[in-house]
Amino acid sequence: MKLRRTTPVVLAAALALTAACGGGGGSAQPSGDGKSFEFWSFSGINQKKSVEDYQKANPGVQVKLTEVGGSTETAQALTTALAGGKVPDLVLIQGDDLPKFVQQPQNFQDLRQYGADKIKSDYLDWVISQSTARSGEIIGIPTDVGGMAVAYRTDLFKQAGLPTDRDEVSKLWPTWDAFIETGKKYTAATGKAFVDNAATSVFYQAVNQGPQKYYDPSGNVVYATSPQVKTAFDLAIKTAQSGITARLSSFEDGWSAAMSKGDYAVISAPSWLLEQIRNNAPDTKGKWDVAKIPGGAGNWGGSYLAIPKGAANPKAAWDYISKTQSPQGQLDHFVDSGALPTTPSAYQDPKLLGRKDPFFSDAPTGKIYTESLLGLKPFLIGPDSAAIGQEFLNAITNVEQGKGDPAKAWDTALANIKTSIGK
Amino acid sequence: MTTTVSPPQARPESETQVRQNWSERLAPYAYIAPFFLIFAIFGLVPLLFTFYVALFDWNPIGEHVFVGFDNFTRLLGDTRFWNAAWNTISIWLLSTVPQLLVALLLAHLLNHARLRLALFWRMSMLVPYITSVAATTIVFAQMFDRDYGLLNWLLGLVGVGPIDFLQSGWGSHTMIAVMVAWRWFGYTTLLYLASLQAVPRTIYEAAAVDGAGAWKQFRHISIPSLRPVIVFTIVTSTIGGLQIFTEPLLVTTTSPLTCGPVRQCQTLTLFLYEQGFGQFQFGYGSAIGVALFVLIIAIASLNYVLSTRIRPERG
Numbered sequence: 156m157k158l159r160r161t162t163p164v165v166l167a168a169a170l171a172l173t174a175a176c177g178g179g180g181g182s183a184q185p186s187g188d189g190k191s192f193e194f195w196s197f198s199g200i201n202q203k204k205s206v207e208d209y210q211k212a213n214p215g216v217q218v219k220l221t222e223v224g225g226s227t228e229t230a231q232a233l234t235t236a237l238a239g240g241k242v243p244d245l246v247l248i249q250g251d252d253l254p255k256f257v258q259q260p261q262n263f264q265d266l267r268q269y270g271a272d273k274i275k276s277d278y279l280d281w282v283i284s285q286s287t288a289r290s291g292e293i294i295g296i297p298t299d300v301g302g303m304a305v306a307y308r309t310d311l312f313k314q315a316g317l318p319t320d321r322d323e324v325s326k327l328w329p330t331w332d333a334f335i336e337t338g339k340k341y342t343a344a345t346g347k348a349f350v351d352n353a354a355t356s357v358f359y360q361a362v363n364q365g366p367q368k369y370y371d372p373s374g375n376v377v378y379a380t381s382p383q384v385k386t387a388f389d390l391a392i393k394t395a396q397s398g399i400t401a402r403l404s405s406f407e408d409g410w411s412a413a414m415s416k417g418d419y420a421v422i423s424a425p426s427w428l429l430e431q432i433r434n435n436a437p438d439t440k441g442k443w444d445v446a447k448i449p450g451g452a453g454n455w456g457g458s459y460l461a462i463p464k465g466a467a468n469p470k471a472a473w474d475y476i477s478k479t480q481s482p483q484g485q486l487d488h489f490v491d492s493g494a495l496p497t498t499p500s501a502y503q504d505p506k507l508l509g510r511k512d513p514f515f516s517d518a519p520t521g522k523i524y525t526e527s528l529l530g531l532k533p534f535l536i537g538p539d540s541a542a543i544g545q546e547f548l549n550a551i552t553n554v555e556q557g558k559g560d561p562a563k564a565w566d567t568a569l570a571n572i573k574t575s576i577g578k
Numbered sequence: 579m580t581t582t583v584s585p586p587q588a589r590p591e592s593e594t595q596v597r598q599n600w601s602e603r604l605a606p607y608a609y610i611a612p613f614f615l616i617f618a619i620f621g622l623v624p625l626l627f628t629f630y631v632a633l634f635d636w637n638p639i640g641e642h643v644f645v646g647f648d649n650f651t652r653l654l655g656d657t658r659f660w661n662a663a664w665n666t667i668s669i670w671l672l673s674t675v676p677q678l679l680v681a682l683l684l685a686h687l688l689n690h691a692r693l694r695l696a697l698f699w700r701m702s703m704l705v706p707y708i709t710s711v712a713a714t715t716i717v718f719a720q721m722f723d724r725d726y727g728l729l730n731w732l733l734g735l736v737g738v739g740p741i742d743f744l745q746s747g748w749g750s751h752t753m754i755a756v757m758v759a760w761r762w763f764g765y766t767t768l769l770y771l772a773s774l775q776a777v778p779r780t781i782y783e784a785a786a787v788d789g790a791g792a793w794k795q796f797r798h799i800s801i802p803s804l805r806p807v808i809v810f811t812i813v814t815s816t817i818g819g820l821q822i823f824t825e826p827l828l829v830t831t832t833s834p835l836t837c838g839p840v841r842q843c844q845t846l847t848l849f850l851y852e853q854g855f856g857q858f859q860f861g862y863g864s865a866i867g868v869a870l871f872v873l874i875i876a877i878a879s880l881n882y883v884l885s886t887r888i889r890p891e892r893g
Contacts, residue, residue, distance in 0.1 A: 545833065
């Protein structure tokens with residue numbers, strides 16, 4: 156009697172447990188309705204607008220957009236979701252976070268099955284190649300690229316006796332050394348800091364200008380021997396020591412506050428940063444302008460849309476990707492929000508070339524940023540690129556804050572990277 | 579007065595009787611079962627799973643390679659681990675010691691018989707405790723800010739140059755310790771106060787009649803009667819203090835996982851989070867978790883032994 160009564164309970168419990176554990180494996184067949192899908196994005200990139208436009212054009216479709224947090228938090232949430240088995244249908248991944256996922260392509264839908272290999276040529280080669288896995292799977296479609304430039308305050312430049320016209324300003328700093336010299340002039344004239352910090356405004360820009368960053372083309376880590384990295388690091392240390400920085404780490408509260416107060420006059424601004432300046436310092440509208448980056452070309456940042464393997468509505472998600480990330484779709488998004496397209500065919504479009512940004516003294520941002528991409532020599536981003544970059548940034552910041560010994564900073568950074576990534 | 583108590587009637591041992599005895603014996607276990615079941619699912623299983631994962635090179639979205647105790651040997655040689663351990667202990671001491679002392683003193687004052695609006699004072703102690711940690715941290719981080727902080731503005735008025743709290747080791751530790759202490763002192767005070775209220779007021783009155791001043795009453799009546807609850811708060815604040823996470827995570831936004839460029843305020847839990855969820859090394863992260871578990875058990879037992887040894891003489 157007793158046994159008979161308890162057996163079903165035990166069985167049910169065991170079944171529930173196995174079912175719960177089996178969830179990680181993911182069911183093979185997606186059972187989506189094709190009419191709705193769940194989309195994880197990060198904040199600050201204005202995917203809301205893109206989703207609204209898409210829903211207007213496709214009235215029957217429901218997009219459940221979640222802004223998880225910053226790009227790092229979104230990548231972390233995605234990792235946890237992939238490990239746990241409950242995934243969104245569509246996810247936005249930032250360029251630096253992408254290699255970790257590309258190395259494990261089995262977690263994602265191979266977008267070639269929806270025809271991604273046919274539209275591959277619409278995108279910048281080096282950008283789409285970053286989301287292509289070793290055995291050829293395409294796991295992400297690029298939504299935007301960084302493109303680099305320098306945003307500066309015309310009013311403060313005027314006070315310091317520097318030119319304010321964007322072409323003349325660009326001529327002030329053909330090289331990073333000239334940039335530092337200009338900074339010294341500014342600081343001498345005004346007694347105020349010239350640039351926000353050395354790590355992101357100098358190192359992160361300069362290190363992105365050249366053919367070989369932390370990895371060589373075959374995927375070996377070469378951060379310790381790459382001349383591009385050492386040059387950028389030395390430039391940043393020189394900047395940190397020259398007394399022209401506000402010693403404010405990017406994206407901190409103090410950094411945003413100083414931006415509105417004009418405590419620094421210059422900030423290196425990839426195209427996506429312009430939106431942040433607008434949001435952080437709305438009162439400074441019209442006081443900014445955009446000039447060329449020292450060294451001419453380069454890229455920092457950019458994002459990709461990917462569909463996890465276990466997605467319930469992969470087809471609906473792909474429809475969103477193919478419509479919003481087509482050359483026309485990216486161009487429309489650029490006109491709305493200023494995110495630079497990854498589709499070179501848009502670069503000749505008068506809508507892009509003619510766009511003037513009133514917040515930045517009517518600077519032709521489309522023209523400036525695409526020019527910075529045209530001379531670019533692409534480099535490989537590897538799975539530990541983000542961790543390596545963070546350690547370099549830490550070493551530079553430490554010198555800038557007056558705690559670290561500049562002569563030892565390079566060796567410290569290398570040692571820390573070795574501890575961190577184990578190679 | 580004498581009464582004869584008749585012995586309880588011996589009932590016949592029927593089958594129902596046996597069953598009733600059984601159910602009476604089992605009932606308490608049934609009542610406590612929910613907690614232990616939930617604890618097993620959400621506490622014990624994850625704990626054991628952590629021990630298991632710590633033996634692997636575990637990529638959450640890729641392969642799991644068995645590496646034995648490699649993660650632990652790597653941990654012992656990792657300067658970042660020792661740095662985090664030191665930061666944790668430093669922040670814990672800086673926050674716990676002043677917090678418990680202040681709470682002790684405040685509880686004694688709040689227990690004073692002639693205090694007006696006593697309930698208001700007592701309840702308001704809880705406000706920091708019910709405020710969200712994130713909100714507290716953001717407000718304090720702004721107060722301690724180098725350029726725009728209230729604290730540096732006040733220091734500037736008396737001619738002390740701006741202090742960059744976040745960038746130095748001691749500065750960031752103090753800053754975090756202040757946040758932790760501020761959040762918890764009210765809770766601890768109320769615990770002490772509740773215990774003090776159980777002490778008969780007549781004892782204080784008798785002491786006062788005998789000529790004992792406030793300090794003597796505090797030393798010889800309040801503290802001894804608080805001994806058990808002091809032990810309790812020391813143990814719980816040790817466990818809580820060694821797990822400080824949110825405050826160091828939120829004081830800096832640029833490098834939140836390291837709490838500053840040279841990991842000057844990275845605690846053990848933050849280091850665990852950095853390795854596990856920042857770099858996706860679940861195995862190594864779990865090894866840090868196991869190490870933290872051992873450390874907490876060790877310090878908590880040491881605390882317990884020490885604080886129970888320090889007994890007042892009982893006459």
